[in-house]
Amino acid sequence: MSSNASCNLLKDVKPFKTGWRVRVKMLHSWKQNFGGETLECILADETGGKIHASCKRSQMFRVQRGLPIGEWRFVENFTVSQAGGQYRPTNLQYKMTISGETVISKSDLQNNNHFLDLASYEDIIEGKLNPYFLIDVIGEIFDMRTIQTVKVKNEDRKRVVFRLRDTNGNDMECCLWGRFTELIESHLQENEGKLIICLIRFAKISYYKGNIQITNAFDASLVTLNPEMQEAVDFKERLLQALLPLAIVENKPAYKAVKQQAEDWDDVQVCSISEILVAVEIHKIESQTAPVSLIESGSSIFSAGEVSKFDPNSQNSAEDVTTPFSKRKDNDDLPDVTSASKKLCTDTIKPEKTKTE
Structure with a gap:
């Protein structure tokens, strides 16, 4: 033919x-x-x-x-x-x-389209998508938990649990198994302190303890960290625009660090998005009250509690923000729970019940 x-x-x-x-x-x-x-x-x-x-x-x-x-x-x-x-x-x-x-x-056709079909976090969380169809999902990794080794069908398997966040502040739990855990572990060791964007193609929507969870569907899934495709670049730009409005933090160290990262994503170590949100809130508080600087001059690193969803219009948002502290020796005993790229340790556990793929 x-x-x-x-x-x-x-x-x-x-x-x-x-x-x-x-x-x-x-x-x-x-x-x-x-x-x-x-x-x-x-x-x-x-x-x-x-x-x-x-x-x-x-x-x-x-x-x-x-x-x-x-x-x-x-x-x-x-x-x-x-x-x-x-x-x-x-x-x-x-x-x-x-x-x-x-x-x-x-065929002589030249078309580099990856044909991503990114699912909406809102649709996933609200249960609007058919869980029998695999989906594409992208998000910023945060709240990374300890990598664990668990028994599944009498075999040791690694798993890692973290949360993914979109540009609207929605987030959901994600659990990856096997070689995908090793991929994340290796990437974090090589890119400690940097924001991590995770793209999961052909991911499975599942339920664990009554909550929505994204996981890999055996080898049918693909996981890419900080992908270079245009869709991922656009996501990063929207993430920065959504969380770092120029009018709020233009003169703040956090903004300068992230602005630099936007220009050179791979080489600049910056704080997590949760920590940046804290800086934004502090600037808003300072603008409305007496200018008391809580940010150490010249520093672009902050620590804060988990921020699952940021609502700039919420009356309680400023009160719920944890005050950042500088990285001095007298604060070494305080935990940093927000960074997705801290070096992880690995535990071996034997739970009574384990979640399989």
Whole structure:
């Protein structure tokens, strides 16, 4: 078939025939072994529509070679069946199966779109999203807890729990397991003191002790820390704009530090967003009362209690803010609970009940 022949969109493919022809980009693939080893894939077309594709072990090498990650390819002569399983990488009703009859050929299309479909924190928290569909989510990491090793099905597995925050001040709990825990542990050791943006693709919405929690869905999920894609850059800019209004903190050390970080994100160590919010509140208090400086001159590091949601219009917001203190020796015994990038220790525990993926 000619490479110029028309293609179908993924939303249009249905089980009644095998002569479909689509142009797709491979977004992610992983091996799975449930009753036989298979290669699972997530493909996207030019509109951002996605489909879950699969092939048996006998076709793995051919598919991996023919459908490299991030490249566009034509795929034709495949079967389509009803999507099954408790958790699905896409919200399409159908799943593609690649067999020996399937033809994969190159495409000249150049499109670097990552086809992110970032879920709204409000929709997640309010339970508006179907928990059986995997989602994309991005946020700033804070309130990082100690990495733990727990027993799951008689095997030791690492997990880390933290909270993710969006640009509107909403936050929710996140729990990552296995290799994703090791990824975060390594990143924190190399980037201590810096803000960390976390992107989780194909994440699972779950419930733990009655609360919403984001977690990874086995190897179907992808985790990237401080990603460089445009969507992540835009998120960082919105985060700074939302939490550091120029009119409030233009002359404050915290603002200067974060403004510098916005220009050179990777090389500047700055305080966490929670600590910056404290600086904002102090400046507001000083502006409304006698100018008493609580911020050490020339310092851009503050410590404060956890700030889950910042409401600048709240009458109680100023009263609820913990006063920052400078990093002097006489304060070494006071805990710093806000930074997401402090060096973490690892505990081994054996709880009576553990949460599995």
